[in-house]
Amino acid sequence: MLQVDIEKRLDRFTLQSKFECDNDTLALFGASGSGKSMTLKCIAGIEKPDKGVIQLNGRVLFDSEKRIDLPPQKRRVGYLFQDYALFPNMSVKGNIRAGMRRLSKAERALKLEELLTQFHLKGLENRRPDTLSGGEKQRVALARIFAAEPEVLLLDEPFSSLDTLLKLQLIPYIRDIISEFGGESILVSHDIEEIRQLCPAIIPIASGVTESAKDTETYYNELKEQFDDLK
Template sequence: MLDVQIRQRLGAFALDIAFAAEERGVTALFGRSGSGKTSVINAIAGLTRPDAGHIRVGDAVFFDSTRRIDVPVEKRRIGYVFQDSRLFPHMSVRSNLEYGLRRVPAADRRIAFDPVVDLLGLGHLLDRRPRGLSGGEKQRVAFGRALLAQPRLLLMDEPMASLDSARKAEIMPYIERLRDEMRIPIVMVSHALDEVVRLATTMVLIAEGRVRAAGPVGTVMGRLDLSAATGAHEAGAVLDLTVERHIPADGLSVLAFDGGHLTVPQIDRPPGSPVRLHIHARDVIVALEPPTGVSLRNALAARVVEVAEAGPSSADLRLAVGGSFLIARITRAAVRELSLAPGREVVALVKGIAFEPDSSGSASDPRRRVVDV
């Protein structure tokens, strides 16, 4: 487990953070700028010292105020990837990568040079200098340098914030491979919800130096009381599905989950592959009966679980769909006229799907993620 419980006074700002996450996978610290996210990972790295609390990664204790433990930065074996790559400009890519490796005794090297180069697609860049690389290439080198330092934990502070949409789409598949193949726990700071939805296994929502919620991404995103903190425009549910089959003649894919099936524009993943969808609340319509004579293909049997105000004229509905949940944003007038209350059986019509770019890592624009179906 990654176990963080710290308190720290930073000038007029007070940090009071507590969360735990599975050691494997990506833990995303999500929140608005100035909420305290970077302060948390700086404390984990040992760059700042909390006033009280503890920081533990598995069996390793990095900090414990009651036991007077404060492991120095260089002994924590933590990799840190910043917003800007911070590569050594006078060194080649190969030398930048080897810098991390040389700092670790040979007996402690469990991550080898060649597999990291292959994983991150750096082979053709080894003899080049950083100034001749694109932003995405620089970040891949930064990932490689951090990995070759043999970290027990990898920290990423807004690793895609300085990249344009095309470079961001290029780098995401590499972070997925780090998550899935290297099996090193990652803590990533982000204020971009699309990054969190695609990459994270655990989401820690931070606001004003406090943890508002922590848990699986779908669980946190499914809470109606957190829409203001996650962003009212981004309110919606996250579903984990499986590719069931493709319909090439129509350019469609059928995805299965415990609430039924969704049909989406064809995605480049074989049957049996996992897919995560972010379905925005504004793209879900609520009906009392299955509609006829409409172009919408996705109609799911649902039950109203919770109703909450979302604005002067709108309301959010949490809908149970099998063992999963959707969120719909409709007018308060519609809630009244349709007598929508907890327990009411309804039909959820999904008019738009926000889906991941294809798994090949092609530079599709993340802004084109919502497709009418």
């Protein structure tokens, strides 16, 4: 269970993000610059809200009144960056191992093998990120995230840097990964089609203010009707 209720003053508006997510996949949907990514960064602890509370499975990650602000290292949040943020000076293996600081040496070797198989990265172990395709990079980034055993998945525009064909191939793949993960996943996207295929629930966000959660299909039909009226 992830509970978010935060405020943060930004240049153009004040971010007011309020939602809950319980063992589910939730989409934050809005135009670019609407505060979607900032919300994820606040959950991960990369950015600090001005006030509010963030709780994950009963743990307080952030509470402005109690002056709690866990560092990102202690939040156990899996953050998939838009450009994947793979460490360019490390091999695929090195990148995945970087997420395993908590494990013992023997466990690491085992886990590495497991992740390489799970994410179809066998044979790419020693390659550098700049020699990988977009899809391969994404798989490495995901393997690295799971190496750190996160409690929540934050996916920041995971398909925005991929071409359409690859995107269509990867969506079912990501859907499987999310459902296998079983915990809370939050997808940030400006693409409603993408969201329809991945998330049953959607939270529209505009100028930094979140609406209440809606059923994705219902919301989609509403949107479509609005556009049909305009025609």
